[in-house]
Amino acid sequence: MVTLQEAPSVTAPARRPRRKGDGRAAALYLAPAGILLAALLAYPIYQLVLISFYDYGQPQAAGNAPLVFLGFANYADLLSQAQFWTVLGKTVGFAAACVAGSLVVGTGLAVLASRVRSLPRMLLFLAALGAWSTPAIAGSYVWLFLFDTDFGLVNEVLSGIGLPFEHHSWTFGTLGAFGLVAAEVIWCSFPFVLVTMYAGIKGVPDEVLEAASLDGASVWRTTWTIVLPMVRPLLMIATVQSIIWDFKVFTQIYVMTNGGGVAGRNLVLNVYAYQQAFAGQEYGLGSAIGVVMTLLLLSVTGLYVRAQRRSAAWL
């Protein structure tokens, strides 16, 4: 009898006996990637942490000014700025909305796609792939055009059908601007969730679904109580990836809110870091922000994963 609540788990390694020379073979297989990652990721990250403890700007990088060790001064400076905390709060809210949106839209469409024949499904997938392959900067400008205050199609259509949207500025209000950008981000990120979840849904064995429908469960109930729990590990991967990507959004906010909105009220962390640090070549402060962002993301995903731990031995 198929146990429905148990998601696929990693049991293979546990059953495998320890082989002699495993360590050595592993080292050989891992060497190419390992060396590359050590050199191009670990070392720069190490430098990043190092730079965050110094006063490091363009003159220092060019060798024209001496390095001044600041200890935690960059961090203290950053954490004492009220704006940092406001921006952080907004980033968390914005990212949460984007993640939730992508997951709901992606999963919902995946369920829909699994119920239709291949032609409509193909059309949906093609559209989604198109959205996914649009470079962030192109997507941002197109959306900006469509929602432009004076020249945008959306305003014209909405005011054409009688709604009061003549010359409505979508990017002026704080929430409005965040909403618009979130819509664009969801538009280009839901395809990833769609494809992942669709694959998961397709992977649910037919016998399980037939048994449920024989038992009289409606389509909706089947989805909610059987299919979704089975694809939970996939959902978790999609969520973690979305959290990481949406927290680091830069291009869409920068382009669509003209650099952070009116008086910087639409700033998210990555854009804030750019304006406060990188644009002015203050790499020390910028590195500190980078470290803080990484630690934040680590805690957020750590908490999420821990909460999901009991469902699948996914590690």
Place this chain on the structure above:
Amino acid sequence: MAVKRPGRLIAEVVTVVIAGIVAFPLYWMLLSAVKPAGEIQSASPKPWTLHPSFDSFSRVLTVSGFGRYFVNSLLVALVVVALSLLLSFLSAVALTRFRFRGRTVLLVMTLVAQMVPVEALTIPLFFLMRSLGGAVPALGLNELGSLVLVHLAFSLPFAIWMLRGFVAAVPVELEEAAKLDGASRMRFTWQILFPLVAPGLVAVSVLAFIHAWNDFLFAKTFIVSKTENQTLPQAILVFFKPEDTDWGAVMASSTLMTIPVLVFFVLVQRRLVSGMAGAVKG
């Protein structure tokens, strides 16, 4: 799945409508690329144009070096894809099938590596590439090799993460059986395991391609004085002149940038779906 017919029809109509909505911004991008200059930013935009013109496209294609930049981007993306497949496969095999200490730590580190905001790493990477260029010229600054290296490094963590699940899904019994038949571990890995994880490889290649193709940050940081090695996104930048942005050309070049990715996607989309599924098994 037994679905009632009218229910399915409604679902299909909804699906097609949603597909249309999702595709609309793309349509708008293409439309703006063929609209004549006066119509792009007009007070009453229309979702069609009666005078399509390929003017914007010709402006883009005649930007000096456009063809060359396109080839550069393509070259970098394809090499990154090929190398990602190789390296991530090897690593995934090692991490899944071999028992050794520190396995979990490494896995977690690959996740952490994706969290670092990439802009913050440009200066250390710049200096690293400069030193590397001293030792191996083809991999240094101003060379496409440096872009290949850095994109490889940034796409490997996710690739390893994805392939791991796939490799773990291949039953251990298969390997045992192969060993009994006298096959060496090496042979098993390449002749049996590799083809079995094909869908996962496809997923990895698509993501690596997108990542390398759309990159703007590293290309503009590393390619400084040798403009012949610039990549496509940098070529588009010239249309963003501060006083006088050429929107038609921006849309045309964006369209040109999107097409190869879309083509790549369409070619692999069936395999992509099963690739995503397998990623989590195990």
Place this chain on the structure above:
Amino acid sequence: MRLLPFVAGLALLAGCAPTQSAPAGGGGDDKTGTVRVWLFDEANRAPKDAAVKEAITEFKAAHAGVEVDVQWVPVEGRADKFSGAFNDPANAPDVAEFGNTDVSSYAATGALADLTGDLAAWPEGKDLIPTVLDTAKSGGQTYGLPWYTGIRALYYRTDVFTELGLKPPSTLSELTDTARRIRAAKPDLYGISVGGKYTYAMLPFLWANGGELAQEQGGKWTSTVTGEQAKSGVTQYANLLKDDICPPAQCANLTGTQSVTAFAGGKAGMTIGGDFNRKAVEQGAVKGKYAVVPIPGTTAGSIAPAFAGGNLLGVFKASKHRSLALEFVELLGGAKYQEKMYTAMGNLPTLSSVQQKLAANEEFLKPFVDTLKAGTKFVPATPAWSKIDSQNVLPTAVQQIATGGKDPSAALADAAAAMDKAFG
């Protein structure tokens, strides 16, 4: 046991320091070889390219065994290119075009050659307009030859003014009134299209009212935007971003380019635009229906001090062809090619003789040249300025005042604090 990696990590950190480049070594003075030149790219590069090619031909004819290699740098992406040149002198060109607002931060990297003596010795150097030459200086030394300058003035719709019986404003308060009247009579138009992010349009208001951005004492800069005069100037500008002139919902976030685009598209009665915006306006819906006057000051007949924008040609210290580079700069920056650049690109020359000659023939240039003559000002010549600029300190203050988020004193106090922090 768990402490060990931590301690090891600390030891590693303590013993190491971030990578730095070796400082730009002295260059060389080869008389042959390839001179590398970086120039700003244009979307329509052909005219500039043609003028530059002419200069190159002339240059090569005068110097045997010399090639000139020009690289076109997109303005929006220049920061990384120049960073790359600063961080790795091997990447640096011999000659580069850059904006005068970048002078101080570039000079601080030690990568640019000091041209003070060279320009003093240059025969045409005496003809350089002094206020424009000042914008090329940092710490008393000159780091570039001013190639062209950009000045802003007031564009207005002649048809709208005739229809409403208005005349071009002669003071800033008249400007506000005129703008209000335009919008009251024609609600679809902005009275004047300006934006919260259009700092270079705000500065004339600040300066005309007698305010200053910052002052220097003994090498240390302090912000002075909280002064009464500065405050009234900024507030006067921010008051243009009100519903009765240019509603904040549409205008609070506009940049200079967007403001001019709105005017060119026929959506505004006036705008503040540069001589370099001429082509964009000519191509717009308002062709033939506009005229330009200098931005008025606070008293009738005065002209508000304009921001002296512009680009310079500089030489890199690491250049291996010092004299050749300098000669090429002097050739491109000389009267002959400044005039050609005007014809090709509409760039306002920096040599007063050339300016006068052109102004005599071109009606369009008159208000800009008059503004220049009346006196221009610049931003604080310190590397901290680019930080202040990228942090959007002034636009934020203007936007806070315009949207009512903060009152002028509070908004400017915040701005001053941010400026002082950047000044160090």
